[in-house]
Amino acid sequence: MPKRQTKRGEERTPLSGSYDVIVCGASFAGLTVARQLTGSGARVLVLDRYEIGERQTSACGVPTAWLDVMGLEGSKRQEFGELVVHTPRGTSRYQLPWTFSTFDYRELCQLLWAQSDAEFETAKVNGRSGETVHTDRGDISAPLIVDALGWRRILASDGGYQPPDAPLSRGLEVHPDGGGDDLEVWIDRRYVPAGYGWSFPARGEQRIGVGSFDPGFHVKDTTVLLAEDLERDAVRYQGNWIPHKIRSGTEDGIFFVGDSAGHCLPLTAEGIRTAFYFGIKLGDELRAVVEGREDRQTALRIYGEFVDEHEWKFRWMLRAQKLLPKLPARVQRTVIRACGRKRFIDWAFGHYLRIAPPEFAGPAPERSGEPELATAA
Numbered sequence: 001m002p003k004r005q006t007k008r009g010e011e012r013t014p015l016s017g018s019y020d021v022i023v024c025g026a027s028f029a030g031l032t033v034a035r036q037l038t039g040s041g042a043r044v045l046v047l048d049r050y051e052i053g054e055r056q057t058s059a060c061g062v063p064t065a066w067l068d069v070m071g072l073e074g075s076k077r078q079e080f081g082e083l084v085v086h087t088p089r090g091t092s093r094y095q096l097p098w099t100f101s102t103f104d105y106r107e108l109c110q111l112l113w114a115q116s117d118a119e120f121e122t123a124k125v126n127g128r129s130g131e132t133v134h135t136d137r138g139d140i141s142a143p144l145i146v147d148a149l150g151w152r153r154i155l156a157s158d159g160g161y162q163p164p165d166a167p168l169s170r171g172l173e174v175h176p177d178g179g180g181d182d183l184e185v186w187i188d189r190r191y192v193p194a195g196y197g198w199s200f201p202a203r204g205e206q207r208i209g210v211g212s213f214d215p216g217f218h219v220k221d222t223t224v225l226l227a228e229d230l231e232r233d234a235v236r237y238q239g240n241w242i243p244h245k246i247r248s249g250t251e252d253g254i255f256f257v258g259d260s261a262g263h264c265l266p267l268t269a270e271g272i273r274t275a276f277y278f279g280i281k282l283g284d285e286l287r288a289v290v291e292g293r294e295d296r297q298t299a300l301r302i303y304g305e306f307v308d309e310h311e312w313k314f315r316w317m318l319r320a321q322k323l324l325p326k327l328p329a330r331v332q333r334t335v336i337r338a339c340g341r342k343r344f345i346d347w348a349f350g351h352y353l354r355i356a357p358p359e360f361a362g363p364a365p366e367r368s369g370e371p372e373l374a375t376a377a
Contacts, residue, residue, distance in 0.1 A: 029258025036283020173209025249307030
């Protein structure tokens with residue numbers, strides 16, 4: 001893997017220059033966009049505040065098929081064919097029609113980056129003016145700019161989201177040592193009035209957390225409570241805001257993908273495979289532009305329409321997210337138990353997977369060379 005050649009703080013070298021594509025954000029969505037541009041001949045720069053894979057941003061679980069089709073199976077830590085759902089009135093086991101896997105964040109990001117021939121620099125993106133991106137190391141420009149920076153949507157003309165007044169959920173988890181055999185979810189008001197708790201084992205590490213659909217509910221105390229109930233230490237905290245409403249994929253000539261476009265599924269808060277999915281589509285459209293097969297305006301229109309076509313799926317899941325906490329605990333338990341029938345599970349989880357199906361990925365583009373670091377001015 002390439003290592004950053006600039007230093008931190010005041011010793012960091014200036015950054016300038018022109019590129020064909022600038023991708024702001026080097027997590028799941030941004031790295032996928034860069035992957036799709038591999039071998040196109042375009043000069044692509046990926047920017048992030050942190051080195052690739054340095055800062056984990058989620059519980060890191062995804063349908064296993066997505067790891068396989070993306071060539072990321074080496075990051076897999078543990079695979080599950082069942083989902084265990086706990087309520088105050090009982091526990092249900094769902095036999096899934098497909099498996100779900102936890103993975104190592106750093107390793108997955110590095111594997112994804114290894115499929116790219118883009119350049120990379122660490123820099124904090126502060127905003128943009130037209131085709132110029134402003135960073136803490138200087139200004140750079142490109143006709144094609146991608147905001148994959150997360151829920152803040154930093155490059156938006158309205159200045160982005162500000163919690164707790166935006167449609168955001170709140171999540172926090174701890175990472176104690178240990179293990180487990182079950183992928184578990186708790187729908188229990190003891191932990192959160194509107195939301196759920198989880199335990200995702202990852203081969204020697206257990207990711208235990210609580211997510212609240214209400215951004216005003218602080219989840220630290222109940223995350224600690226869940227860890228204590230599972231007899232695990234509340235150590236190595238990680239938290240984030242989670243968008244639960246899809247937004248436009250384009251605005252004022254900028255492309256948005258991943259959490260920047262609200263590509264996190266409501267109710268389940270699953271956003272990794274949707275980051276892959278929409279990142280692939282966006283990368284393919286940008287590739288068509290740099291290869292001269294379409295112009296920027298066409299790419300903006302096609303990608304924007306593609307995102308909009310999925311809005312109804314996200315809207316229905318958001319309705320379920322709003323409805324579930326309103327049900328009395330007894331009714332919740334009845335619904336969860338009734339939904340455990342195999343025919344319903346196969347139907348529901350089959351439709352759920354098809355929101356962003358793994359077969360959409362296709363083969364990885366061929367690289368023209370090793371990933372590089374940008375040359376600082």
